[in-house]
Amino acid sequence: MKRCSEVRLDLPAYLSSELDHASAAALDEHLAACGACLGDLSELDLVTAVLSHSGLEHRPPGHLELEVLTLVTLEPDPAGREGSSTKDLSRASRLQGRSIRLVLAPALAAAAVTLAAFGMAWRSDLSNARDRIQAMQQQLGPTGAPVRAISFVESGSTGVSARGELVRQPDGNHRIVVWAKGLPHTPAGHHYEVWLSGEQGWVSAGSFQVSDGDSMMWSCPVGVSPAAYPEVWITLEPDDGDPRRTGPSVLRASL
Amino acid sequence: MARADAENELLRAVARGDPDALGELYRAFERPLYSVGMRWLSDPKLAEELVQEVTFRIWRRATTFDGRRGAASSWIFGIARNVAADLARERARRPIAVADPPRVQETLDEEKAWEAWQVSLELKRLPRQQQEIIELAYGRDMTQAEVARTLGIPLGTVKTRLYAGLKSLRRSLVERGVVEESSR
Numbered sequence: 179m180k181r182c183s184e185v186r187l188d189l190p191a192y193l194s195s196e197l198d199h200a201s202a203a204a205l206d207e208h209l210a211a212c213g214a215c216l217g218d219l220s221e222l223d224l225v226t227a228v229l230s231h232s233g234l235e236h237r238p239p240g241h242l243e244l245e246v247l248t249l250v251t252l253e254p255d256p257a258g259r260e261g262s263s264t265k266d267l268s269r270a271s272r273l274q275g276r277s278i279r280l281v282l283a284p285a286l287a288a289a290a291v292t293l294a295a296f297g298m299a300w301r302s303d304l305s306n307a308r309d310r311i312q313a314m315q316q317q318l319g320p321t322g323a324p325v326r327a328i329s330f331v332e333s334g335s336t337g338v339s340a341r342g343e344l345v346r347q348p349d350g351n352h353r354i355v356v357w358a359k360g361l362p363h364t365p366a367g368h369h370y371e372v373w374l375s376g377e378q379g380w381v382s383a384g385s386f387q388v389s390d391g392d393s394m395m396w397s398c399p400v401g402v403s404p405a406a407y408p409e410v411w412i413t414l415e416p417d418d419g420d421p422r423r424t425g426p427s428v429l430r431a432s433l
Numbered sequence: 434m435a436r437a438d439a440e441n442e443l444l445r446a447v448a449r450g451d452p453d454a455l456g457e458l459y460r461a462f463e464r465p466l467y468s469v470g471m472r473w474l475s476d477p478k479l480a481e482e483l484v485q486e487v488t489f490r491i492w493r494r495a496t497t498f499d500g501r502r503g504a505a506s507s508w509i510f511g512i513a514r515n516v517a518a519d520l521a522r523e524r525a526r527r528p529i530a531v532a533d534p535p536r537v538q539e540t541l542d543e544e545k546a547w548e549a550w551q552v553s554l555e556l557k558r559l560p561r562q563q564q565e566i567i568e569l570a571y572g573r574d575m576t577q578a579e580v581a582r583t584l585g586i587p588l589g590t591v592k593t594r595l596y597a598g599l600k601s602l603r604r605s606l607v608e609r610g611v612v613e614e615s616s617r
Contacts, residue, residue, distance in 0.1 A: 186596060187589075187592040187593060187596050188592070189596070190570070190577070190592070190595050190596060190599060191576075191577055191592070194570075194576070196576050196577060196578075221600075221603055222596075222599055222600075222603070224603070224612045224613070225599055225602055225603040225606060225612055226571065226599065228548060228552055228606065228611060228612060229552060229567065229571040229602075230571055231545070231549070232468070232548065232549040232552040232553065232571075233468040233469075233471060233472050233549045233553070234468075234552075234553075234556070234567075234568055234571050234572030235572045235573060236467055236468045236471040236472075236480070237464070237467070237572075238463050238464060238466075238467035238480070238481070238484060239477075239481070242463065242467075242481055242484060242485075243456075243459060243460065243463060245485075246459065246484060246485045246488050247452075247455065247456055247459060247488070250455065250485070250488050250489045250492045424450075424452070425452060426452040426453065426455070426456055427452075427453060427456070
């Protein structure tokens with residue numbers, strides 16, 4: 179006969195009628211003689227009943243988080259926010275001739291990647307990022323040696339993925355190259371900004387826009403020592419002239 | 434820090450305009466919000482609108498939240514209820530295309546939605562491995578053998594994690610008053 183600890187692991191399957199006839203009969207026999215396991219069954223019955231009508235089958239789409247957070251933080255100033263709703267933003271957006279949803283919807287169709295900084299087009303996926311980075315380095319000329327790869331982690335589950343590389347240039351300075359896929363188009367009045375952060379604070383490494391596809395490659399010299407600023411962030415910032423970081427983070431990485 | 438205190442603190446950080454706090458709060462409540470949206474509105478697009486609008490109102494109104502009057506999750510649920518009612522009214526005013534099926538009159542079943550809201554919040558707090566097994570078993574109606582095949586893990590591991598997850602969930606739901614404490 180099974181011990182209680184073994185019987186209890188079978189209780190969820192018993193409740194969902196997954197046990198075969200013999201196993202169910204043996205469990206019935208055990209329950210008839212064991213008040214503790216019967217009590218456990220009763221508790222599990224209650225919780226599985228709640229689960230069965232709790233709507234667990236509904237999962238929000240993966241793109242929703244970045245869309246919503248991007249839209250919601252369109253207002254950079256946290257003070258005095260009582261009152262309006264996204265409808266106001268939608269109305270404002272429609273005045274500009276675009277639906278806010280369309281502005282923020284990720285353009286997931288495969289598209290040629292426009293490299294604004296270099297005027298080149300690529301078709302690829304992230305697995306080829308390193309090849310693309312090396313190709314871009316060739317375009318840049320004798321830029322020096324890659325120091326280390328950068329693995330970005332998305333801030334949330336938004337379907338954005340990115341890799342990059344820290345490169346030491348012949349003059350001893352560093353350059354960061356980033357390749358990202360899945361970034362939503364930059365909303366009007368905003369830009370993506372790359373930051374380095376460390377104990378001494380935050381330093382902007384430059385900004386970029388995503389407008390022609392859902393992928394981008396970006397490169398910029400780094401004016402500070404990566405050792406002193408070991409974190410890399412990509413945030414979505416409003417075009418408000420404020421040099422500080424105020425927008426939500428999209429991607430981050432450690433050098 | 435207790436969970437409710439942590440959520441309240443997050444909401445206070447949102448009130449100070451911290452976008453990362455908003456992101457963290459969003460990730461804690463996205464699934465429950467979407468679930469109640471689907472429950473009340475039965476439309477994925479409207480459920481997305483609900484998530485968006487509720488998040489916006491949290492961002493706009495976080496300064497009005499008073500932790501002494503209730504927990505952050507209750508405050509957010511109240512906003513969701515109001516937004517759902519607005520969206521349902523708005524939908525009722527829209528013209529119905531001939532090809533559309535007849536609409537079911539929505540009633541905001543608040544008690545069931547509140548229960549589902551609590552379940553969704555507590556489920557998210559379980560270890561990821563337990564959470565995914567419960568979601569597959571009770572969200573997608575998979576058998577334990579199917580769950581094991583889907584996740585590529587032994588059936589015995591599914592049984593162990595499922596049992597542990599259900600027991601943890603029950604304890605949390607008892608604390609929240611969703612299920613009754615056992616009399617034994």
